[in-house]
Amino acid sequence: MIYPRKNIVIKTILQLYVRWITARYFNEINFNRISIDNHKSILLIANHFSAWDAIVLYHINRIFFRKNFHGMILEKTAIKEPALKYAGGFSVKPGTRDVIKSLDFAAELLNEPDNLVLIFPQGKLYSNMVEEVVFESGISHIIKKAENFQLIFAATFIENFDNFKPTANVHLKAQTGTDFKNISTLQQAYQQHYTQARAQQTQITK
Amino acid sequence: MIPARRVTLFSNWFAIYMRFRMRSYFNRLVVTPFEPKEGHSILLLCNHFSWWDGLWGNYLAYWHLNRKLYIMMQEDHLQKRMLLNLFGGFSINRTSREMIKSLQYAANLLNDKQNLVVVFPQGSLISNHTTEIAVERGIELLVKNIKGPCQIVYSCALIDYFESLKPSVFFHLFDCGIAGELTLEELTKKINGFHQQALKDQINVEH
Numbered sequence: 001m002i003y004p005r006k007n008i009v010i011k012t013i014l015q016l017y018v019r020w021i022t023a024r025y026f027n028e029i030n031f032n033r034i035s036i037d038n039h040k041s042i043l044l045i046a047n048h049f050s051a052w053d054a055i056v057l058y059h060i061n062r063i064f065f066r067k068n069f070h071g072m073i074l075e076k077t078a079i080k081e082p083a084l085k086y087a088g089g090f091s092v093k094p095g096t097r098d099v100i101k102s103l104d105f106a107a108e109l110l111n112e113p114d115n116l117v118l119i120f121p122q123g124k125l126y127s128n129m130v131e132e133v134v135f136e137s138g139i140s141h142i143i144k145k146a147e148n149f150q151l152i153f154a155a156t157f158i159e160n161f162d163n164f165k166p167t168a169n170v171h172l173k174a175q176t177g178t179d180f181k182n183i184s185t186l187q188q189a190y191q192q193h194y195t196q197a198r199a200q201q202t203q204i205t206k
Numbered sequence: 207m208i209p210a211r212r213v214t215l216f217s218n219w220f221a222i223y224m225r226f227r228m229r230s231y232f233n234r235l236v237v238t239p240f241e242p243k244e245g246h247s248i249l250l251l252c253n254h255f256s257w258w259d260g261l262w263g264n265y266l267a268y269w270h271l272n273r274k275l276y277i278m279m280q281e282d283h284l285q286k287r288m289l290l291n292l293f294g295g296f297s298i299n300r301t302s303r304e305m306i307k308s309l310q311y312a313a314n315l316l317n318d319k320q321n322l323v324v325v326f327p328q329g330s331l332i333s334n335h336t337t338e339i340a341v342e343r344g345i346e347l348l349v350k351n352i353k354g355p356c357q358i359v360y361s362c363a364l365i366d367y368f369e370s371l372k373p374s375v376f377f378h379l380f381d382c383g384i385a386g387e388l389t390l391e392e393l394t395k396k397i398n399g400f401h402q403q404a405l406k407d408q409i410n411v412e413h
């Protein structure tokens with residue numbers, strides 16, 4: 001398992017890079033400002049459809065959540081992009097015993113109120129057009145083990161409309177209560193938010 | 207109404223240039239296998255969610271459907287970009303009586319089997335995530351006025367990113383039938399059915 005590392009120089013470079021690339025690529029990054037509890041860490045659950053998801057949420061963390069960003073990434077991605085560990089990336093290798101180690105580590109991070117952990121429970125990339133979001137079971141292990149955190153759902157959609165540059169719309173929802181009996185109840189709760197966000201997205205006309 | 211002043215040489219250059227621009231901007235441009243009917247002009251109905259749509263119509267017409275492109279554009283949009291007039295752009299003003307003239311003009315273009323006319327049946331920019339395609343009534347008038355054999359094709363373009371930071375565009379092409387054989391209701395039903403199919407197919411695309 002690859003753990004996050006601290007290096008202020010590399011982290012600053014990465015932060016500047018994210019600022020530059022998001023400003024250069026996107027026309028706008030829109031999100032709704034939900035109320036959050038500053039005394040609790042954040043477990044951010046998001047849909048995974050592109051390499052932009054984590055970058056956009058990293059950007060939102062910088063300007064809105066203002067927590068120490070951490071993200072669970074596949075081990076092969078962590079090896080391919082070694083700089084990600086300096087931006088808070090830690091690895092998971094599905095199908096191995098190491099998975100528990102990664103999930104425990106995520107839960108440990110959540111015990112610290114200054115931390116934010118981003119998880120894509122879908123486990124791999126899916127189309128942005130999916131109607132149903134299917135979760136892998138690991139996320140429920142984190143929720144059971146972690147204490148004193150708040151759960152936030154994010155559903156991201158990217159569209160162009162009449163601009164050359166696309167706009168990313170991130171629909172955030174603070175989930176009250178983190179007491180999910182099993183993975184399917186969590187999935188249902190996220191699905192409800194995702195369907196609502198998608199319906200809002202389709203209402204946009206220009 | 208502004209009629210098209212299409213110059214074949216310029217249109218060919220434009221198609222080549224735009225393919226270069228698209229290949230640099232997009233990660234992949236994937237077109238589902240589609241064989242247009244021989245001896246038929248094509249009425250290409252596209253979903254409209256970005257300013258790329260018209261350029262994609264040009265790409266499909268030139269590189270995949272082998273027809274001469276004509277494209278119906280809003281009059282104010284065309285007036286701002288009159289260069290597109292030379293590549294087959296003609297105008298429609300939905301608020302004036304000249305709308306009928308534009309629809310008849312489009313129908314006349316489709317009497318020639320070498321031509322392809324791109325029309326956005328939704329009439330305005332609607333999200334790429336929409337599950338329903340509203341077809342404006344003008345399409346009925348357009349189709350009624352076509353005298354030559356004309357195939358109606360629905361192109362559903364969907365954007366996805368997957369592993370890349372560059373977007374990929376997936377064109378799902380469907381044959382809606384021959385003009386004159388369908389009522390507006392039937393056409394709307396078919397387009398919506400195809401759109402749902404495209405959304406389902408998109409989930410399983412290779413990446």
